[in-house]
Amino acid sequence: MPIGMTYISSTTLTSTNTAIDLTSIPSTFTHLYLVGSIRGTENNSTLALRINNDSANNYALVQNYSYITSPGTGANRYTIGSTSQIRNNAGHVEDTTRLANLFGQFELYIMDYKSTSYKKSYIFKAAHSLNSSQTVLSDAYGVWNDASAVNQLTIKGDSGNNLNAGSSVHLYGLG
Amino acid sequence: MAEYTYEFIASYTVTTAENNIVFSSIPQTYTDLVIFGKSRITSAASQSNIRFNGDSSAIYDTQALSNNGGASITASRETGRSQIDGAGAIGSSNTIGWFSPNEYHIFNYSDSVKYKTTFSFGMSSNNGNTLDYCGHSVGLWENTAPITSITFITNGTAFAVGSGWSIYGIKGK
Numbered sequence: 516m517p518i519g520m521t522y523i524s525s526t527t528l529t530s531t532n533t534a535i536d537l538t539s540i541p542s543t544f545t546h547l548y549l550v551g552s553i554r555g556t557e558n559n560s561t562l563a564l565r566i567n568n569d570s571a572n573n574y575a576l577v578q579n580y581s582y583i584t585s586p587g588t589g590a591n592r593y594t595i596g597s598t599s600q601i602r603n604n605a606g607h608v609e610d611t612t613r614l615a616n617l618f619g620q621f622e623l624y625i626m627d628y629k630s631t632s633y634k635k636s637y638i639f640k641a642a643h644s645l646n647s648s649q650t651v652l653s654d655a656y657g658v659w660n661d662a663s664a665v666n667q668l669t670i671k672g673d674s675g676n677n678l679n680a681g682s683s684v685h686l687y688g689l690g
Numbered sequence: 691m692a693e694y695t696y697e698f699i700a701s702y703t704v705t706t707a708e709n710n711i712v713f714s715s716i717p718q719t720y721t722d723l724v725i726f727g728k729s730r731i732t733s734a735a736s737q738s739n740i741r742f743n744g745d746s747s748a749i750y751d752t753q754a755l756s757n758n759g760g761a762s763i764t765a766s767r768e769t770g771r772s773q774i775d776g777a778g779a780i781g782s783s784n785t786i787g788w789f790s791p792n793e794y795h796i797f798n799y800s801d802s803v804k805y806k807t808t809f810s811f812g813m814s815s816n817n818g819n820t821l822d823y824c825g826h827s828v829g830l831w832e833n834t835a836p837i838t839s840i841t842f843i844t845n846g847t848a849f850a851v852g853s854g855w856s857i858y859g860i861k862g863k
Contacts, residue, residue: 520696592760595819656813
């Protein structure tokens with residue numbers, strides 16, 4: 516019987532790593548909720564995520580974001596065949612020139628994640644502050660073009676840069 | 691110390707295309723409601739709108755930030771509506787099996803003094819392997835009555851098979 520939000524697992528990096536990999540996600544809930552704080556090791560990278568370790572160009576998304584210059588707003592999208600991961604313009608603090616101890620934050624919902632009949636849709640919200648006066652935020656929406664049940668989530672930088680120690684995620688199931 | 695959690699209330703999945711899907715007898719034991727789900731329409735792309743207590747009078751308002759085709763963000767406003775123009779829904783011309791993710795927050799739903807306010811998140815499109823619109827909105831129902839039922843309505847033809855939503859309650863202990 517469904518009960519609501521249930522904690523599944525947490526991961527905190529104790530040293531620099533290429534990604535946070537959540538495996539063996541149980542198929543006992545209706546939706547998944549992932550929340551995290553992330554810091555990367557290189558500039559000019561954005562937060563990214565893969566489902567079931569699928570590195571093919573099977574992801575589509577459209578997003579709104581604000582950026583630091585002016586400040587201003589923008590939007591973009593990726594169609595199937597153009598990206599091998601879920602992306603977000605925010606949520607990932609680049610390390611080299613940013614304030615120490617500053618992490619970006621994000622939350623991700625994957626709807627009907629254990630279905631084997633339908634492609635998986637998601638909402639991916641994120642933000643990060645670069646310093647005391649500059650913040651980036653974004654809300655992205657999209658589809659993983661695969662009807663497999665979701666059993667693995669990999670949180671990473673979009674260009675393969677590493678995540679810093681202290682980066683953490685918490686996974687919940689919504690029953 | 692107060693504790694907060696999501697508690698499951700009800701869920702529904704469309705098995706035959708239909709419109710005007712009603713969640714009734716919503717318990718009054720929580721302070722706020724959260725809804726997660728997915729939606730697809732049997733006609734062109736549209737929205738997954740919500741109506742409270744079966745009230746179709748023109749006392750709903752919505753203001754949104756959204757983009758069209760991954761281009762610039764625009765603001766829009768709808769007033770005097772008969773429903774909250776909520777999260778988007780995927781249209782019949784998008785790839786089979788695609789749905790819009792839907793997220794709604796309904797604040798102070800059991801309160802009998804405040805007008806009811808909402809957040810909605812989602813996307814819509816009707817364009818093969820491409821997603822055209824996304825955004826979020828705030829909604830207002832100019833009524834103080836506690837919410838006892840929620841109706842999902844599309845101004846398209848009907849919600850497609852596989853569309854569905856789960857409702858959760860939030861409260862302090």
